[in-house]
Amino acid sequence: MTERIDGHTILIGLMAYPIRHSMSPTMHNNAFAKLGLNYVYLAFDVTNDKLPDAINAIRTLDMRGSNVSMPNKQKVIPLLDKLDPAAEMIGAVNTIVNDNGVLTGYTTDGTGFMQALKDENLNIIGEKMTLAGAGGAGTAIAVQAALDGVKEISIFNAKDSIWENAKRNVEMINEKTDCKATLHDIDDKEDFRKEIADSIIYCDSTGVGMKPLEDLTLVEDPTWFRPDMIVFDTVYAPRTTKLMTVAKQAGVKHVFNGLGMMLEQGAQAFKLWTGEDMPVEYIHDLLFS
Numbered sequence: 001m002t003e004r005i006d007g008h009t010i011l012i013g014l015m016a017y018p019i020r021h022s023m024s025p026t027m028h029n030n031a032f033a034k035l036g037l038n039y040v041y042l043a044f045d046v047t048n049d050k051l052p053d054a055i056n057a058i059r060t061l062d063m064r065g066s067n068v069s070m071p072n073k074q075k076v077i078p079l080l081d082k083l084d085p086a087a088e089m090i091g092a093v094n095t096i097v098n099d100n101g102v103l104t105g106y107t108t109d110g111t112g113f114m115q116a117l118k119d120e121n122l123n124i125i126g127e128k129m130t131l132a133g134a135g136g137a138g139t140a141i142a143v144q145a146a147l148d149g150v151k152e153i154s155i156f157n158a159k160d161s162i163w164e165n166a167k168r169n170v171e172m173i174n175e176k177t178d179c180k181a182t183l184h185d186i187d188d189k190e191d192f193r194k195e196i197a198d199s200i201i202y203c204d205s206t207g208v209g210m211k212p213l214e215d216l217t218l219v220e221d222p223t224w225f226r227p228d229m230i231v232f233d234t235v236y237a238p239r240t241t242k243l244m245t246v247a248k249q250a251g252v253k254h255v256f257n258g259l260g261m262m263l264e265q266g267a268q269a270f271k272l273w274t275g276e277d278m279p280v281e282y283i284h285d286l287l288f289s
Contacts, residue, residue, distance in 0.1 A: 004032070004033060004038060004040070005040060006038070008038055009038050009039065009040050010038060010039045010040070010063075010064045011039075011040055011042065011061060011063045011064065012028065012039055012040070012041045012042075012063060012064050012065055012066060012067075012273055013041070013042055013043070013044055013054075013058070013063060013065075013066035013067070014041065014042070014043045014044065014066060014067040014068075014069065015044050015046035015051070015054050015066050015067070015068050015069070015072060016043075016045075016046060016067075016068065016069035016070055016071075016072060017045050017046060017047045017070075017071065017072075018045070018211060019043045019044070019045055019046075019069065020043065020045070021210075021211065021237040022043050022069075022237075023236065023237070023259070023262060023287060024041065024043065024067060024262065024266060025041050025042065025043050026286065026287070027262070027263065027266050027283050027286075027287060028041035028266065028270060029041050030282075030283060030286055031270060031278045031279055031282075031283055032274075034279050034282055034283075035274075035276055035279065037274055037276065039064065039273070039274065046072060047071070047072075048071055048072065048075050051072050051075055051076060051079065052079055054066075055076065055079040055080070055096075055103070058096065058098050058103060059098065059101050059103065062098070063098055064097070064098055064273050065095065065096045065097040065098050065103075065272070065273050066095075066096045067094060067095055067096075067266075067269060068093055068094050068095070068096060069094065069136075070135065070136065070137075070207060073092040073093055073094055073135065073136025073137070074091060074092050074093075074135070074136055074165070076093050076096070076105065077091070077092075077093055077105060079103075080093065080096065080103045080104065080105045081102045081103050081104065082102065082103070082104040082105070083104065083105045083106075084104065084105065084106040084107070086106070086107055086110075086143075086144075087105045087106050087107040089143060089172070089176075090107050090110065090139050090140050090143050091139060091165070091168070092107055092109075092135075092136035092137075092139050092140055093105035093106065093107055093136075094106070094107050094108055094109050094136065094137075094140070094265065094269075095107070095108055095268075095269040095272060097272050097273060106269070106272060107136075107140050108264075108265040108266075108268040108269050108272075109136065109137045109140035109141065109144075109261070109265050110140035110141050110142075110143055110144025110145070111144055111264070111265070111268060112261045112262070112263075112264035112265025112266070112267075112268065113140070113141045113144065113145070113203075113232075113234075113261045113264075113265075114144055114145065114148055115264040116256070116260035116261040116263070116264050117230070117232075119260055119264070120254065120256070120260070122230060122254060124145070124150055124200055124201050124230070125148060125149040125150060126149060126150070126151050127150060127151055127152075127199075127200040127201070128150075128151060128152040128153070128154070128198060128199045128200060129145060129150055129152070129153045129154070129199055129200070129201045129202075129203060130153075130154045130156065130192075130195045130196045130198075130199040130201070130202045130203070131145075131153055131154070131155050131156065131202075131203050131205060132156045132157070132186065132202075132203070132204045132205060132206055132208075132218050133156075133157060133162075133204065133205035133206035134155055134157045134162050134163075134165050134166035134169055135162055135165070135205070135206070137205045137234055138155070138157075138169075138205035138206070139165065139169050141203060141205055141234075142155060142169055142173060142181065143169065143172070143173060143177075145179070146173045146177040146178075146179035146181065147177055149178075149179075150179055151179060151180070152179065152180045152181075152182075153173065153179060153180075153181045153182075154181075154182050154184055154195040154199070155169060155170060155181060155182065155183050155184065156184045156185070156186040156192055156195070157183070157184075157185075157186055158185075158186050158187065159185060159187075166183050167183060169181070169183075170182065170183045186218065192218075192219075193221075193224050196219070196224050196225070197224065197226070199229065200229055200230060201229060201230040201231075201232060202219070202225070202229065202230070202231050202232070203231075203232040203233075203234070204217075204218060204219075204232070204233050204234065204235075204243055205234045206218065207235070208235075208243075209233055209235040209238075209241035209242055209243055210235040210237060210241075211237070214238055214241070214242070215242060216242060217241065217242035217243040217245075217246055218243070219243060219246055219247075220246060221246070222246050222247070222249040222250035223250065224250075225246070225247050225250035225252050226250070226252070227250065227251040227252055227253055228253065229252060229254070230252075230254040230255075230256075231243065231244065231247035231252050231254070231255045231256070232255075232256045232258075232261075233256070233257050233258060234257075234258040234261060235257060235258055236257045236258035236259040236262055239257055239259070240257070241257060244256075244257060259287055259288065262287075263280065263283060263284060263287060264280075266278065266283075267280050267283075
């Protein structure tokens, strides 16, 4: 990498907390090197209280942009100049593009999730999904799945600070798409079990399973799953989460972590920043080897 960095190198960031586990720097820097692009991608520990200063730094340092992850995907919106229509509808941002000081927020999480399933030749259009979590990633996944034609989505969340956002997501999906969305209390375990049993896919979009919660899962009983369904955990560090272990104990054939989603959402962000197509197959081999 040092051979590529010079006085003209363009900086792109990743702002989240915790973030040192992220594979995004590996993905983007290898893609830049493969295409001979003079960019560098760095990860920065940024919490909500540091976020305003971090966003100002994008303008001050003339960065090309940044990715944004938990816990900043929604908090960042008031700090930006414009939103892509999808980001405005979803109410979350995971990618910022800086055009001469004008910062535009985009979301690529939802399309990244749907493309990751397509990459595995899996089709959930016209089917039912149970989704845990209604934060930035969960919102993007729910809305994109509804827009793409998923028939029904049961969204589970705790009655915490995200609950109102979950209610908004359900109302928006029901008003603006043909999908039927319902909201459920994640503490109602029997309801949780029944909805999963009636679904073709269960997706966990929460941070449960990621450090410091790597020994936890929202579904502890393998009998909640069927071998013919899909279990998708958006966490990818560790590579095998507790949820994935439980699903495999149940004999589930299609069990995934978030690496595929991370790759596909990253490819879309890469295009926004550079105007070039990410060498996806090359990066896939690096990440999954």
